[in-house]
Amino acid sequence: MLNTIIAKNLKQFRRSRQWSLAKAAAMTKVSKAMLGQIERQESSPTIATLWKIAKGFHLPLSVLIEPCALRSDSLATASHEQTICLDSDLQFRVLFSFDPLLCCEMFSHQLQPDRTHLSKAHELGVIEDIIVISGELEILVDESWQLLSAGDTLRFSADKNHGYRNIGKKEVIFHNIIHYPKIVTCH
Amino acid sequence: MLNTIIAKNLKQFRRSRQWSLAKAAAMTKVSKAMLGQIERQESSPTIATLWKIAKGFHLPLSVLIEPCALRSDSLATASHEQTICLDSDLQFRVLFSFDPLLCCEMFSHQLQPDRTHLSKAHELGVIEDIIVISGELEILVDESWQLLSAGDTLRFSADKNHGYRNIGKKEVIFHNIIHYPKIVTCH
DNA sequence: AATTATTGTGCGCTATAACGCACAATGATA
DNA sequence: TATCATTGTGCGTTATAGCGCACAATAATT
Numbered sequence: 001m002l003n004t005i006i007a008k009n010l011k012q013f014r015r016s017r018q019w020s021l022a023k024a025a026a027m028t029k030v031s032k033a034m035l036g037q038i039e040r041q042e043s044s045p046t047i048a049t050l051w052k053i054a055k056g057f058h059l060p061l062s063v064l065i066e067p068c069a070l071r072s073d074s075l076a077t078a079s080h081e082q083t084i085c086l087d088s089d090l091q092f093r094v095l096f097s098f099d100p101l102l103c104c105e106m107f108s109h110q111l112q113p114d115r116t117h118l119s120k121a122h123e124l125g126v127i128e129d130i131i132v133i134s135g136e137l138e139i140l141v142d143e144s145w146q147l148l149s150a151g152d153t154l155r156f157s158a159d160k161n162h163g164y165r166n167i168g169k170k171e172v173i174f175h176n177i178i179h180y181p182k183i184v185t186c187h
Numbered sequence: 188m189l190n191t192i193i194a195k196n197l198k199q200f201r202r203s204r205q206w207s208l209a210k211a212a213a214m215t216k217v218s219k220a221m222l223g224q225i226e227r228q229e230s231s232p233t234i235a236t237l238w239k240i241a242k243g244f245h246l247p248l249s250v251l252i253e254p255c256a257l258r259s260d261s262l263a264t265a266s267h268e269q270t271i272c273l274d275s276d277l278q279f280r281v282l283f284s285f286d287p288l289l290c291c292e293m294f295s296h297q298l299q300p301d302r303t304h305l306s307k308a309h310e311l312g313v314i315e316d317i318i319v320i321s322g323e324l325e326i327l328v329d330e331s332w333q334l335l336s337a338g339d340t341l342r343f344s345a346d347k348n349h350g351y352r353n354i355g356k357k358e359v360i361f362h363n364i365i366h367y368p369k370i371v372t373c374h
Numbered sequence: 375a376a377t378t379a380t381t382g383t384g385c386g387c388t389a390t391a392a393c394g395c396a397c398a399a400t401g402a403t404a
Numbered sequence: 405t406a407t408c409a410t411t412g413t414g415c416g417t418t419a420t421a422g423c424g425c426a427c428a429a430t431a432a433t434t
Contacts, residue, residue: 002238021412023280031393038411044420045389047252048231051189058312058368060309063235095340102314102366104291108338127289131282131362133320151295155280175318177364179289208382223382223424230421233391 002065003041006050009064011039013057028056063101090164095175103180107127109164111172112138116165121158125181128158135172138165146172190228193237196251198226199246215243277304277351282362290367296351298324298359303352307340308345312368315345322359325352335361 014024014035016138021032028035030052037043038053045053054061091110098105111117118140122128130139132152138145140163141156148154158178166172201211201222206221207347215222217239222228225240232240278297285292298304305327309315317326319339325332327350328343337339343349345365352357 002234003388006234020408020410033394033413034392037391040413044233044235046231046233047189047193047237049392050234061252067246095314096342104366106316106318106340106364129283129293131293154291155283166283175362177293179291207380209380218423220383220424222419233421236422337386 001042001043004160005041005066006045007041010035010053011073013059014039016088017057023054028053029116030056060101060103090115098180104177106175106177108133108175110171111164111166111174112170113166113169116163118161118163119158121160121162122178126158127179128156128162129179130154130156131175131177133173133175134171134175136168137172137174138167139163140165161187188296190225190231192253193232193251194226196227196233196253197222197240198248202246203257211243215240217243218358221329231234252275278300285367291364293362293364295320295360295362297365298351298361299357300353300358303350305348306345308347308349309365315343315349316364316365316366317341317343318364319361322353322361324361325354326350327352330367 014021017140019027021035022118024030025032030049031077034043034045034049035053037136038045038049050064051061073160090112094131095108096104130148130153132148132150136150136162137148139148139154139156140146141154142160144153145165164174193279201208206214208222211217211222217236221230221232221236222240225232237251238248240253246250279294279300282293282295283291317324317335317340319335319337321337323337324335326335326341326343326346329347332352333341339344351361
């Protein structure tokens with residue numbers, strides 16, 4: 001049930017900040033009686049109330065209505081596994097899988113010499129970061145190729161076709177971060 | 188206003204399917220009077236009602252509360268400069284400076300052997316990512332040290348004291364991303 | 375023109391979200 | 405022990421979400 005998810009999330013966020021109901025009420029401008037009822041699943045809050053709560057907690061609204069994934073406010077998640085996936089022309093592995101709170105994911109790529117990989121446009125508003133770890137990499141963005149060496153970075157809008165190619169002599173390793181547009185900024 | 192977004196989205200989805208209010212009411216089990224009020228922004232729906240609407244339209248709930256259009260600036264920014272800054276015990280340079288849209292920044296750090304760097308708690312809700320590029324790194328989080336080797340990653344809540352230390356024999360290079368909580372304003 | 379659907383909106387009613395306040399339970403201090 | 409502060413919950417009231425139904429406006433039939 002949706003109310004269960006909201007209740008758990010709210011309680012978890014409040015507890016992790018060590019806020020009392022009174023403190024949370026002051027931050028969100030929602031009465032502590034109502035906050036208590038929501039946490040006890042005795043009330044199905046209005047979207048306007050949820051909005052005030054999210055705003056008071058400085059959180060995107062969506063994390064309140066999503067099942068508590070890896071969000072856990074205080075836990076650290078480490079990944080040592082080198083889960084390497086093979087593609088036709090490049091190898092990659094997941095550094096950080098998609099997180100609904102941060103709305104981003106991160107990969108490590110390995111592209112062999114004389115290899116090119118083209119990527120279709122992502123969803124509107126997606127921004128991509130490239131960090132070259134070693135080797136030389138060329139990025140196709142806005143119809144032109146840009147050369148990046150080890151240590152170089154590039155940030156571009158990924159909602160149009162783009163590509164990666166390695167015209168060097170040794171393999172290139174680079175990381176990339178995909179930032180998906182965050183939910184709701186209303187004005 | 189959030190109600191404006193919901194109203195536009197609902198109306199758009201209904202119109203695109205050429206559903207009447209009666210049809211939409213039948214699909215969602217929400218009275219057509221209420222659907223009409225929501226579209227006219229005369230009512231701030233309950234999260235339970237929004238859920239029924241999303242289900243009836245076979246849509247994820249989040250798309251109802253997302254602004255329909257997200258613009259994309261088509262500029263790519265590259266940084267080649269190696270602006271290295273010196274600190275007492277570790278060197279770092281900026282990979283991506285803080286961006287108000289993404290609310291994150293990224294650094295590359297270089298920590299010499301037998302060096303320890305302690306960091307105070309960041310702002311509430313800040314999440315930090317660590318990606319070890321080379322060498323071995325120990326992270327102090329939740330009162331305990333965790334060992335990371337090249338290729339390992341760690342994500343943790345940075346709103347409490349934490350630290351980095353290098354107990355290996357060669358220098359360690361690691362990247363870190365600071366995710367600041369997205370602050371939303373509404374009126 | 376008159377009739378018949380089909381559209382969306384207005385009205386009254388009920389259920390409940392949301393409020394402020396008071397209280398009880400727990401812990402902390404003297 | 406008594407006193408004070410802080411926790412969360414229960415109660416009575418008000419505001420409003422949500423319902424069914426009826427009506428008005430439009431268009432499409434006869």
